[in-house]
Amino acid sequence: MEQLTIQFTYGAAQTGNQQSDAVVRFVSAQELQQPAGAGLPAQIAQALQLAAAGELFKGETGQTEVYPTYGLMPASYILFAGLSGQGDAGQLRLAAAAAAKALKRIKARTAKVELSRELAAQFDGRAAGQALAEGLTLALHDWLPLKREEAFRHELASVQLFLLPEADEETVRAWTSGLQRGGIFAQGVCYARDLTNMPGNELTPERLASYAEDLARDYDFDIEVVDEWSAADQGMGGLLAVGRGSVNEPRMIVIHYEGAPDRSDVWGLVGKGVTFDTGGISLKRGPGMEEMISDMGGAAAVLGAMQIIGELKPEINVIAVIPAAENMPSHRAYKPGDIIRMMNGLTVEVTNTDAEGRIVLADGLTTAIRRGANRIVDVATLTGAVVSTLGDHVSGTVANDEKLQQAVIEAGQAAGERIWAFPAYPEYRKELKSSAADLRNSGWRYAGAIMGGLFIGEFAEGLPWVHLDIAGTAFVEKGRGWEPKGLPA
Incomplete structure (x- = not known):
């Protein structure tokens, strides 16, 4: 069986200018009420604020907003993913799943994930890193139909996590350990799904x-x-x-x-x-x-x-x-x-x-x-x-x-x-x-x-x-969160 593999790494601040297909920034409703976050070009910050003012984007878990960067950032797109539920790793898993689906829509193969230090501090780094990796991996793992023309699964090859500004060594260790553990757990789930x-x-x-x-x-x-x-x-x-x-x-x-x-x-x-x-x-x-x-x-x-x-x-x-x-x-x-x-x-x-x-x-x-x-x-x-x-x-x-x-x-x-x-x-x-x-x-x-x-x-x-x-939960007819549908169409 084909295995979906994503390489999860923690990105040091000095490598932040490397090119990627998309930047994913998790944003809470509270952060939307504040001035634009660090590192955002003024045009993108203004677009986000307008979306928030018009209540098109409220920072709720499951919501996403995607903007082209037009060369203003070292990525083709920036993706804002809402994250509610203070310190709840389950909410982060759901938010990561929503982000993964948006990355799939724009056919991104590489992504940088950014969390503000204030938002990251709400979480236990190991549990949250695991939830993040699970949400991103599992939401992309679709059932592949058997057809004459071979079906292919969209793959996100690599994800690099950044805590802004740069986090201390202990925090980095916790999040990195969680990312690696989450990747392993997600692979086991994907194997069972297949x-x-x-x-x-x-x-x-x-x-x-x-x-x-x-x-x-x-x-x-x-x-x-x-x-x-x-x-x-x-x-x-x-x-x-x-x-x-x-x-x-x-x-x-x-x-x-x-x-x-x-x-x-x-x-x-x-x-x-x-x-x-x-x-x-x-x-x-x-x-x-x-x-x-x-x-x-x-x-x-x-x-x-x-x-x-x-x-x-x-x-x-x-x-x-x-x-x-x-x-x-x-x-x-x-x-x-x-x-x-x-x-x-x-x-x-x-x-x-x-x-x-x-x-x-x-x-x-x-x-x-x-x-x-x-x-x-x-x-x-x-x-x-x-x-x-x-x-x-x-x-x-x-x-x-x-x-x-x-x-x-x-x-x-x-x-x-x-x-x-x-x-x-x-x-x-x-x-x-x-x-x-x-x-x-x-x-x-x-x-x-x-x-x-x-x-x-x-x-x-x-x-x-x-x-x-698990008769009800093993095989779902409608996709939800990090669980794509298991029933052939």
Whole structure:
């Protein structure tokens, strides 16, 4: 897959006269009330003041104004980007995304980003530098259609940051570190996006495993790819049942990263890898089924996270597990009324073959636990119910450990990803019981997002566990902020 790469650097004051395609200057509403900032030619300052006076540009996050410089500055254009929300790195990420879209419109390849010292002082430099790099990179990363004439993504090759006037060494270090970290995080997100947007005929379970193997080779991870025969030997009844209806056999993908060999804590990251979901015998409605290429969004998120881990090499231990399968109807497909024996020995009555994600994830949790994971986060495009409840702006979570759940919610908040916690009361668990087996995979007509999550939690074996349902947020139909649309037109 083609990777979008932007070189982020901190620019020293003496290099400020080097030519670039555009200068980006972030401006707050308060700054607009003051006389023109340092370094602006009088003509440009006057144009900005007129735009502000006419309320065409208010300095609000998401607003941009672009002017040609006509040779008055060492750049072809100057771009003013509004920035509200004092010291809020999330607002800076949004403002950077708006700036990136404006840079794309003028086909800029290189840019200098300027922040006044007063504005920069409001931020934690490391968090803000990361948000800036993420906003600029992610807003440019569009889905590329597959057409006879090859499509190309606009690339911003380099971004140089200036704090005006020149900042002290400690501030420079913080912003530079943030820029580098943000670039790495953004690349991981872009990798996950590209995987999620791949058509189902291109991304089968076996092909997804090959991408994981490429990633493992690039970062020297240990990897296991469990095929259908080994899965049968290991008792992965859930994975095999879901994949049985397809000619593309399932795979259980396991990646090992040991960054802290002396520590006993091992994170299990489990991502749903259903590369296409028809619903199986419980067939989905036809309209919108093409969106089910995104049903491996959880797997893509886990692989994107592993790319980031490979770049940063943190002192943690991680076992990443991806149960990959196609859920197809055929004469071999599993069907309502079947009883499956799962990898941990529990039996499951199948009441709906379209509730397949929780079945493969259950074997995924057992796989992670048997390989040493002792705290688990699973990520899945699991239920339509979470979309009905939260729309496509917020992910839902169910957990058995409130402390771990809160840590995940706070991490999401820092990354600009909103997560809402659902209750996990004992009364809900009673609805999972089956008269024919230990559990049923569906059946109660209410609280679908909670029930799907709690089914997975039955396989956590009492270890700290958090489930993230990203069915609404993994694949957006309309672009917003740093999230271009994920749905083919």
